[in-house]
Amino acid sequence: MGMPRRRESISANALQQKLDSGVGIGGGPKYEAWKTSENTTTVSHSGKFFSELTERYMHFLGETEEGVLLSVLRMNDVEEVLENYRLSIPLTERICLASGRKHPRSEGPGKPLVPFTTDTLFKRRAPPQFVAVSASDRGELRNPRDAYKSLFVQHVYWQLHSVPLFFVTNFDLPRETIRSLSFINPSEEGGTRPPAPQLEIFLQLALRADWSRDLLLVVRDISSEMRIDSTLGMKLFKVLAWENALECDLSRELSASTRNAVRPR
Numbered sequence: 001m002g003m004p005r006r007r008e009s010i011s012a013n014a015l016q017q018k019l020d021s022g023v024g025i026g027g028g029p030k031y032e033a034w035k036t037s038e039n040t041t042t043v044s045h046s047g048k049f050f051s052e053l054t055e056r057y058m059h060f061l062g063e064t065e066e067g068v069l070l071s072v073l074r075m076n077d078v079e080e081v082l083e084n085y086r087l088s089i090p091l092t093e094r095i096c097l098a099s100g101r102k103h104p105r106s107e108g109p110g111k112p113l114v115p116f117t118t119d120t121l122f123k124r125r126a127p128p129q130f131v132a133v134s135a136s137d138r139g140e141l142r143n144p145r146d147a148y149k150s151l152f153v154q155h156v157y158w159q160l161h162s163v164p165l166f167f168v169t170n171f172d173l174p175r176e177t178i179r180s181l182s183f184i185n186p187s188e189e190g191g192t193r194p195p196a197p198q199l200e201i202f203l204q205l206a207l208r209a210d211w212s213r214d215l216l217l218v219v220r221d222i223s224s225e226m227r228i229d230s231t232l233g234m235k236l237f238k239v240l241a242w243e244n245a246l247e248c249d250l251s252r253e254l255s256a257s258t259r260n261a262v263r264p265r
Contacts, residue, residue: 012110024086024117029055033084034117037061051081052187058083064135065119067173070181072122072133074242080123085132086115087157095156101149116153118165132158132165135173176253183254186238194236201226202236203245207265216256 010018024034036059037046047066048057053073060066060083072081089103093113096103105111120133134154151167158165182188205222216234223233240246247263248254254261 009108010106010112010114011108012106012112014108015106015112015114019089019115024084024115027080027082027123031056031082033059033082034086034115035059035061035084049182049185050187050190052193053078054081062135062137063175063178064137064168064170064173067170067178067181068120068133068135068168070178070185071173072120073185074181075122075124077125078122079125082121083119085118085121087117087154089113089115091160092116092153092157095153099152099156101153116150116157118154118158121163128162128164130161130163132163133168134165135168137170174251177250180248180250180252180254184238184241184248184250186235186242189231189235189238191235194232194239198226198228198232199236199239199245202233203240206237206240206246206262209262211260211262211264213259214256215254215258215261218261 023032031054037048038059045063046059046061048059049066049070050056051058051073058069058081060069065083069081069083072078092115093103095101103113104116106114118132119135122131122133123129124131132154134151155165186193202222205225206218209218209222211218215237216230219233219237220230222237223230226233237246241248241262247265248261249263252258252261
């Protein structure tokens with residue numbers, strides 16, 4: 001949502017060190033989110049997963065944030081994805097002053113201003129080059145004053161940078177879809193991308209397979225026919241499902257025991 005789920009307690013010196021070290025800005029494999037699942041306590045579920053695109057672990061502080069990250073990573077034209085990206089304090093301070101709002105401060109020594117953040121910022125190959133996304137569960141909007149202050153500041157901030165900002169809730173990304181995306185994420189299987197010939201053979205066999213049985217059983221049969229380990233077979237399935245070469249119904253919360261996991265063509 002771009003605002004802390006609980007007030008931060010950090011001293012002015014510690015905050016400045018964190019800002020100077022580049023946390024929450026930049027990009028690439030060494031990017032470090034302003035808040036991570038390891039340094040922030042949230043009331044909702046948080047965690048991390050590895051991404052082959054970003055070549056690092058990506059952190060989410062809520063279920064909807066996880067869904068947004070996975071959905072964005074699945075897009076064909078995305079080059080970079082940054083989670084919990086911090087906004088420039090001097091600019092957000094001016095936005096707050098101009099709109100009569102109070103900028104959030106730390107409860108730590110010196111009570112320094114703490115940055116607003118945007119849940120996801122991603123870079124595309126086609127215009128618009130950058131897109132920002134703020135994600136929230138509807139339950140987090142029970143305190144609309146803080147929620148809408150954050151959204152207002154983010155809206156003005158990204159408008160000044162000519163970057164579109166979208167707001168996503170769990171109504172847009174149901175839990176079943178998020179869990180399906182997590183299940184088919186091929187990065188979770190580890191290793192490098194399987195060779196193209198293996199993917200093509202698995203795809204052709206999968207298109208002819210009977211998916212009315214448990215997903216895992218079908219993958220095992222295809223793996224046996226290809227004379228490969230079923231672990232590799234599951235990796236092949238997930239890559240093809242992730243890239244939509246195999247069309248799956250993500251609204252059904254896919255798992256190893258799901259029947260009719262792949263839609264017929």
